[in-house]
Amino acid sequence: MSDWQPLILSFQVAFFATLLATVTGVLIGLWLTSSRAYGRDLIDAITSAPMVMPPTVLGYYVLVALGRNSAVGRGWEALFGSSIVFTRTGAVVAATLGSLPLVIKSARAALEGVDPTLLKAARTLGAGPVRAFVTVHLPLAARGLVAGVMLAFARSLGDFGVTLMVAGDIPGETQTAALAIYDMIQSHQEHAAAGMVAVLTSITIIALYVVNKLTAVRRDE
Amino acid sequence: MSEPSLTVDIHVERARGRDFTLDAKFSAPPGVTILYGPSGSGKSTTLAAICGLLTPQAGRIALGDELWFDAARGIRCPVEKRGIAFVFQSLALFPHMSARANVEYGLPRKMLRAERQRRAEEMLARMKVAHLAERRPGTFSGGEAQRVALARAFAPSPRLVLLDEPFSAMDRELRRDFIADVRGYVDEARIPLIHVTHHRNEARALADRVVLIDGGRITATGSVDELLPASLDKLDDSLRIHVRE
Numbered sequence: 200m201s202d203w204q205p206l207i208l209s210f211q212v213a214f215f216a217t218l219l220a221t222v223t224g225v226l227i228g229l230w231l232t233s234s235r236a237y238g239r240d241l242i243d244a245i246t247s248a249p250m251v252m253p254p255t256v257l258g259y260y261v262l263v264a265l266g267r268n269s270a271v272g273r274g275w276e277a278l279f280g281s282s283i284v285f286t287r288t289g290a291v292v293a294a295t296l297g298s299l300p301l302v303i304k305s306a307r308a309a310l311e312g313v314d315p316t317l318l319k320a321a322r323t324l325g326a327g328p329v330r331a332f333v334t335v336h337l338p339l340a341a342r343g344l345v346a347g348v349m350l351a352f353a354r355s356l357g358d359f360g361v362t363l364m365v366a367g368d369i370p371g372e373t374q375t376a377a378l379a380i381y382d383m384i385q386s387h388q389e390h391a392a393a394g395m396v397a398v399l400t401s402i403t404i405i406a407l408y409v410v411n412k413l414t415a416v417r418r419d420e
Numbered sequence: 421m422s423e424p425s426l427t428v429d430i431h432v433e434r435a436r437g438r439d440f441t442l443d444a445k446f447s448a449p450p451g452v453t454i455l456y457g458p459s460g461s462g463k464s465t466t467l468a469a470i471c472g473l474l475t476p477q478a479g480r481i482a483l484g485d486e487l488w489f490d491a492a493r494g495i496r497c498p499v500e501k502r503g504i505a506f507v508f509q510s511l512a513l514f515p516h517m518s519a520r521a522n523v524e525y526g527l528p529r530k531m532l533r534a535e536r537q538r539r540a541e542e543m544l545a546r547m548k549v550a551h552l553a554e555r556r557p558g559t560f561s562g563g564e565a566q567r568v569a570l571a572r573a574f575a576p577s578p579r580l581v582l583l584d585e586p587f588s589a590m591d592r593e594l595r596r597d598f599i600a601d602v603r604g605y606v607d608e609a610r611i612p613l614i615h616v617t618h619h620r621n622e623a624r625a626l627a628d629r630v631v632l633i634d635g636g637r638i639t640a641t642g643s644v645d646e647l648l649p650a651s652l653d654k655l656d657d658s659l660r661i662h663v664r665e
Contacts, residue, residue, distance in 0.1 A: 319473050320512035322499040324526035325576065334525075338516050 204371060205379035206395050212287065212362075212375055213355035216294035220351045223295075224302025225344065229332070231303070232310045243303075250300045254360020257296060261365045265292065289366035290373050294358045298351035305350065309343020310336060346410040353406035357399055423450040423610045424484025426580055430469050430476040442466065442476075442636040448612040451628035452603070455616045456648065462636040463616040467582045470614070471506050472499035483580060483612075505573035507586040511565050513557040519544060519568045520553040526576040543571040547601065563594045570598070574605050581606065581613040587622060599625045623648055 227246060231239055249257055265283045266272050276282050283289050313336055321331035337344070359377040366373035368382065376395045383392040425447050432442040442462040455463045468474035470481060472488065475496060481489040488497040513522050523540035544550045547567040557565055566586065573581060583602070587595045603626060606613045617623055623630060627644040640647055
């Protein structure tokens with residue numbers, strides 16, 4: 200049963216990472232849709248970078264920014280009694296960074312796809328910016344947003360490079376499924392890895408299939 | 421008369437993201453004021469500034485004694501506080517809501533839910549579309565959508581109505597019906613209504629007074645007979661048909 204522990208941890212990490220990436224990603228995506236946003240293209244480039252940047256480079260930045268010697272790392276340790284790096288929190292941070300660009304891209308496209316006149320209509324009907332966002336903008340962009348969340352979950356579930364750099368590969372603590380598979384292959388236990396490989400593969404394919412369905416319906420409308 | 425008039429005196433630079441400047445000064449008493457001018461003359465920009473979707477660089481906008489915008493004093497009342505009904509050219513009905521939910525949307529949040537529903541149904545019935553209450557806009561015909569949009573606009577008892585060419589896609593008969601509906605509502609409520617159009621017949625059928633706008637400037641204000649005389653109706657119609665062809 201301990202064989203499945205890394206997979207269970209992966210699901211836990213992916214859940215929290217997706218939650219964080221969704222909230223942050225939708226807010227950043229919303230800000231990027233504003234034509235008056237200053238430095239929009241630069242922020243877009245920076246937040247998209249994790250998609251193409253080597254995981255070691257991204258991991259390096261996280262270690263510098265959140266490591267035990269950083270201000271954030273020290274503050275976190277003082278508050279919660281444990282560090283961010285080389286803990287499950289670090290694994291969540293790593294998975295969040297990897298999935299954030301997917302949420303931002305999807306959210307931006309979905310939110311920009313909503314007719315701005317509908318938002319203006321909501322405002323003239325007495326809705327403040329928050330009510331207009333929650334009752335009109337968000338529901339009309341829902342399909343694209345859900346697609347982004349599904350991609351983010353699938354991406355978080357399988358993060359390898361940044362997780363290894365930031366959280367390490369500590370069995371029972373930070374060893375996620377992707378890391379466990381790597382270790383099994385290294386120790387010639389291919390058969391033992393097959394179960395987790397099959398689960399991760401299935402989830403990825405299901406997620407992408409659902410994303411295709413969601414965005415296809417949207418195109419038809 | 422105690423009914424408040426709308427007074428507008430604004431200067432908007434680089435409107436619509438291009439080299440266009442708008443200078444508009446006019447007043448709109450209760451009744452129908454037609455903002456009449458060719459495409460690109462600044463009509464929609466003026467409406468956007470009045471309702472607060474666009475902030476002018478200078479000037480002032482007031483409804484009676486209530487100041488909505490004053491650049492010099494730094495006053496800017498947010499869109500949602502102005503109590504305006506804006507009917508857009510595209511109608512902008514919320515596609516994910518039923519007709520009743522669309523109409524309820526503009527009603528005060530503090531109103532009881534049952535009261536909101538009753539008011540929405542009453543307005544839909546008044547616009548002769550009560551049977552659409554539970555349906556969504558995707559299933560409406562053009563005329564039905566127009567009626568639901570008017571029901572939504574009038575339901576909150578607005579203090580000012582702005583119409584941005586909502587009749588442009590309608591056939592002549594439907595348009596006549598709507599003009600009668602709008603006219604009836606404005607006469608009863610005694611509020612100012614500003615209607616943007618470049619259709620002379622539509623303007624003549626609705627207007628109490630006309631404001632002519634061209635190239636971002638108000639060129640004349642006056643009665644409909646002075647500024648849009650009936651004798652030109654035929655000429656205007658033939659020109660319009662020619663242009664459309």
